[in-house]
Amino acid sequence: GAGVSQSPSNKVTEKGKDVELRCDPISGHTALYWYRQSLGQGLEFLIYFQGNSAPDKSGLPSDRFSAERTGGSVSTLTIQRTQQEDSAVYLCASSFIGTGITGELFFGEGSRLTVL
């Protein structure tokens, strides 16, 4: 597609349920990032995938959070046993890593998660 696509755009769930958030990056982009945007917390890095390299998971806040990227394209962020503090907008971004790149990340519009 033309841009980074995320789904669902809005998700309301009950505490304790599992949720999956999906990201479809720009075609040809080799790097994919997940961020979390919470009120008053700014943008928090969660995880980064680059090609076939092991992902950088250094930002995942707990072992309830996991992410995978299948076939070097679509990524799914999974939050198990959701808590109210998980309520946030989850942003996905992609970029092309190679010669002459600009370093620019292209962001999707985000998935707003509300945990009741």
Add this chain to the structure above:
Amino acid sequence: GNSVTQMEGPVTLSEEAFLTINCTYTATGYPSLFWYVQYPGEGLQLLLKATKADDKGSNKGFEATYRKETTSFHLEKGSVQVSDSAVYFCALSLFYNQGGKLIFGQGTELSVKP
């Protein structure tokens, strides 16, 4: 560690006023610096960037100069418009050409009144 600190918002200005949003950083290497903007209802998008000391990034009338001596990258615009109302994020990246992740500041909300 690596971090970015921005001035707190919200910032409210009248149209045609001068804008400055302060940004300072701490980095263990030699970072690239960015300003991203998030307009209401839209995703973040790159506004401007600078990759080495004394570089000036500019776009849409906005400017920011990479100041290594003061570890700063302040965003400025000489005359803001209502359409500039948005949240502005300062960010740094180490090894950006190797896919280095962005580290963002907290964001500064700008509201421009007619």
